[in-house]
Amino acid sequence: MKVKSFTEFLYNDEGVIYEQNDNIKNVITFTFFDMLLPDEEGSLLEVDEFLKKYPKISLQQTQNGIQVIFTKQVDETVFYTIDDTENFINENPEGTYTLYIKLLKLHK
Numbered sequence: 270m271k272v273k274s275f276t277e278f279l280y281n282d283e284g285v286i287y288e289q290n291d292n293i294k295n296v297i298t299f300t301f302f303d304m305l306l307p308d309e310e311g312s313l314l315e316v317d318e319f320l321k322k323y324p325k326i327s328l329q330q331t332q333n334g335i336q337v338i339f340t341k342q343v344d345e346t347v348f349y350t351i352d353d354t355e356n357f358i359n360e361n362p363e364g365t366y367t368l369y370i371k372l373l374k375l376h377k
Contacts, residue, residue, distance in 0.1 A: 295343045299369055302334040305354045307366075309373055313354055326376050339372040
């Protein structure tokens, strides 16, 4: 078996670069390092409380924390990392908390 270089891997047998799979959805994820997830009222919830309140929202455990995954009405894939959830709520950096609340309501 021949080992392909990265460039060779990208191209198929006809010399065409592999096209993006249309089945892959865009996502917006928020990874909360402190494992506390804000709800619509600005309360901090642990994972089990969050799942009871928002059963339709996908969560994933990562090595960095809990990842909240949104897929509805998302035009691009974006990843946000939140070191301190309280600061995230209070400071609303670049409108990301506002976006998070909008997505929470949309996915409820």
